[in-house]
Amino acid sequence: MPLDQSYIGRTYPFPPYLVGREKIREFATAVGAVDPLHHDVEAAKAAGYPDVVAPPTFPIIFTMAALWEIVFDPEWGIDYGRVVHGDQRFVYERPVVAGDELVVVTYIEEIMFRSGNDFLNTRQEVRTTGGEPVATVFHKTVVRGDNA
């Protein structure tokens, strides 16, 4: 069933996410990122960062959480089992580092109904609580239709 087009243009703020040093280490270990920049504070400082540096896909942790809160809003009636991740893109102003307190604002850019499936395109602006832009995250979600 086509999603409600009136949601296009809506924006959703999400509470700040505090990037923890151990979370970066845990995530880096889980994806096989062994570079000292992700684990060793002194190595990160030597490279000009205030603390350990997150691997590139780390922002999925809080951007996905922000997105799920919207996608699984009962008002939409989207079935979790039908949701498929289509595309993902990160554009960085700078790497995320431990100690960052990040705010995500999600913009619903496009909702399409094509070949029996719904396509939901979102853009998320990630900034520090001080307003410094850190990254822009694009996410395409497919909601499979009844016959797909």
Next chain:
Amino acid sequence: MSLVSLEQGQVLPEQVFRVTRADLVRYAGASGDFNQIHWSDRIATSVGLPGVIAHGMYTMALAGQAVAVWAGAADAVVDFGVRFTRPVQVPDTDEGTSVSFTAVVKSVEDGFAILDLTAVCGGEKVLAQARAKIKQV
């Protein structure tokens, strides 16, 4: 590590990552994505999948690792995007499966290189339009 200088048209060496169920469980915990299709065959088959599949974002994270190695620096990526085209099925065996990544340098200009990535599992491409823009020396 330090940034590697790349040339347009350069083919970057293949990198292969083994993926087991244990890796998916660890990634689920680290990322907070506990979708059951990534750890339960019962749930995965009930929604029409052949079995447990890897998180698309896990495959993308491995691609990001490959890019870091090719770039010569863990903080080189400034733009990174992929399309998920096929699931990476991960059998419940000690060996699991493996995903291999290769890349071609599409262009080098203005202090950045653009890499076009190919990700293959079981002979099939699992990503499309996989591209990373990385800093150059």
